[in-house]
Amino acid sequence: MKYLIIIFLTIPALILLSSFINKENENAPKSKQTEECIGCHIYINPGLVASWEESRHAQSTPFAGLQKKAIERRISTGEIAEELKNVAVGCYECHALNTENHADAFEHNGYEINVVVSSKDCSTCHPVEETQYADNLMAHAYGNLMNNDVYTDFRESINGNYHFSDEQLTHTEGNSETLAESCLYCHGTKLEVTGTVLKETDFGELEFPVIKGWPNQGVGRINTDDSKGACTSCHPRHDFSIETARKPYTCSECHKGPDVPAYKVYEVSKHGNIFSTKKDEFNFTNVPWVLGEDFTAPTCATCHASLIIDAEGTKIADRTHQFNDRLAWRLFGVPYAHPHPIDADISKIKNKQGLPLPVELSGEPVEEFLITIEEQEKRNNALKNICNSCHSSSWTNSHFARLKNTIEETNNNTITATQILNEAWNLELAKGLPQNASIFDEKIERDWTSVWLFYANSTRFTSAMGGGGDYGVFANGRYQLSEKIIEMNEWLKIHQKLYKKKKK
Numbered sequence: 001m002k003y004l005i006i007i008f009l010t011i012p013a014l015i016l017l018s019s020f021i022n023k024e025n026e027n028a029p030k031s032k033q034t035e036e037c038i039g040c041h042i043y044i045n046p047g048l049v050a051s052w053e054e055s056r057h058a059q060s061t062p063f064a065g066l067q068k069k070a071i072e073r074r075i076s077t078g079e080i081a082e083e084l085k086n087v088a089v090g091c092y093e094c095h096a097l098n099t100e101n102h103a104d105a106f107e108h109n110g111y112e113i114n115v116v117v118s119s120k121d122c123s124t125c126h127p128v129e130e131t132q133y134a135d136n137l138m139a140h141a142y143g144n145l146m147n148n149d150v151y152t153d154f155r156e157s158i159n160g161n162y163h164f165s166d167e168q169l170t171h172t173e174g175n176s177e178t179l180a181e182s183c184l185y186c187h188g189t190k191l192e193v194t195g196t197v198l199k200e201t202d203f204g205e206l207e208f209p210v211i212k213g214w215p216n217q218g219v220g221r222i223n224t225d226d227s228k229g230a231c232t233s234c235h236p237r238h239d240f241s242i243e244t245a246r247k248p249y250t251c252s253e254c255h256k257g258p259d260v261p262a263y264k265v266y267e268v269s270k271h272g273n274i275f276s277t278k279k280d281e282f283n284f285t286n287v288p289w290v291l292g293e294d295f296t297a298p299t300c301a302t303c304h305a306s307l308i309i310d311a312e313g314t315k316i317a318d319r320t321h322q323f324n325d326r327l328a329w330r331l332f333g334v335p336y337a338h339p340h341p342i343d344a345d346i347s348k349i350k351n352k353q354g355l356p357l358p359v360e361l362s363g364e365p366v367e368e369f370l371i372t373i374e375e376q377e378k379r380n381n382a383l384k385n386i387c388n389s390c391h392s393s394s395w396t397n398s399h400f401a402r403l404k405n406t407i408e409e410t411n412n413n414t415i416t417a418t419q420i421l422n423e424a425w426n427l428e429l430a431k432g433l434p435q436n437a438s439i440f441d442e443k444i445e446r447d448w449t450s451v452w453l454f455y456a457n458s459t460r461f462t463s464a465m466g467g468g469g470d471y472g473v474f475a476n477g478r479y480q481l482s483e484k485i486i487e488m489n490e491w492l493k494i495h496q497k498l499y500k501k502k503k504k
Helices: 002-026 032-044 046-053 062-066 091-095 127-134 137-146 149-159 176-181 183-187 242-246 248-252 262-268 270-281 300-304 373-387 393-426 443-464 478-503
Strands: 105-108 111-114 161-165 168-172 192-201 204-212 315-317
Touching (some): 032 091, 091 111, 137 149, 137 183, 149 176, 176 183, 242 300, 248 300, 262 270, 262 443, 315 373, 443 478
16 A cells, blocks of 8 residues: 555656656757856746746747748748857847847846847847838837827827816826826837946846836837837747737737727627637647638738638738738828828828828828828738638628728718817817917817727727627717717807807
């Protein structure tokens, strides 16, 4: 009996030991420097190290990645430096790669490292993805927000502090910390090294850089080497998982609404319904991603980013990190839906009124800055090709026709709201563009903003994403859009009467 007990106790221990050995054998050899990093950080940041240990970076080498068939590669460079080729992509390989270009580089336990790993650092192995992303609106999200006078006015009207005294409402500017956790959480901060600080650690007193704007993983973050974007927006550190990037929850972090309700619409659409039911059966890590085998309903990545093939190996879509490659229309961000900008840096755009907007306030697109009808058709066809992998062409074409109709309708309703607002400005019942005043700080201006920012956008996303039901009608859709226009008109009538009485 005693021996049986020993055997029963020993077997689980052997299984655990075997599992540990197998896991160790799965991992690629580490460089001496990375071994040293882990030697300390496994005690300080055990969760961080465990996350990296689960990553493909830990379990393979760049050279092994290059040996795969072209269509199966996750690495897009053609050659790798000798010192990086046959070791795992570890702490040192990422944090000490280009220290000479990083303002946050500092001496740390005998090594020169930097805190922030930038998109430029990642381009050592992923240059195609970095180049594509640089031409993406997301890469320019910081500048497109912060270098735009209209958006500056808008964000200050939201983030600023309001005060009421002597029967007057006044407004003061918000601070950088508020901005960092609101608009710039998604758009990205500008990282600036402002000095150094001494910290008492488990390993004695150490000096670290002080980085303004950190932490942040916004899509348009300006890094300490002046590169743009954070790969960790979609591939969170330190496992940098393609599985995470392919799931809609990742996109929902910034695309949940009500201004950009993409995830909320997806969640209640038929695609989202199938995903919720079948997601445990999906393979989110395979490259290429096989439609019908790895997944049976699209996620955000399916339509906008992933390399997709069918079961016969025929390519349906190339992988891209320029996410508007398959998008003809820009549905949100400004009062009117319009063709996508030619240049991702839209801070250069000016309309006839001198406003940094790709549309006139009367609704016309500023065509010289926007893609042509031919380019729109090309992008639509790329997206339709994905749709047609599951749907008939008549289904797909009818869907795109409905979207076009929705864009026209919501733009026309926004024109009506703008006409009412213009009348209020012209009569000086409110102060806006004609008075060189804020266009977001009065009741009728906020109602006008709600028309396009929330309700027109929600209606468009519902149409674009093939469902969402109430999001296009009663849940921030057509009902609220029409209600706001009616309220604006009533506001105008009341104030016109008050204005006439005052003149008498």
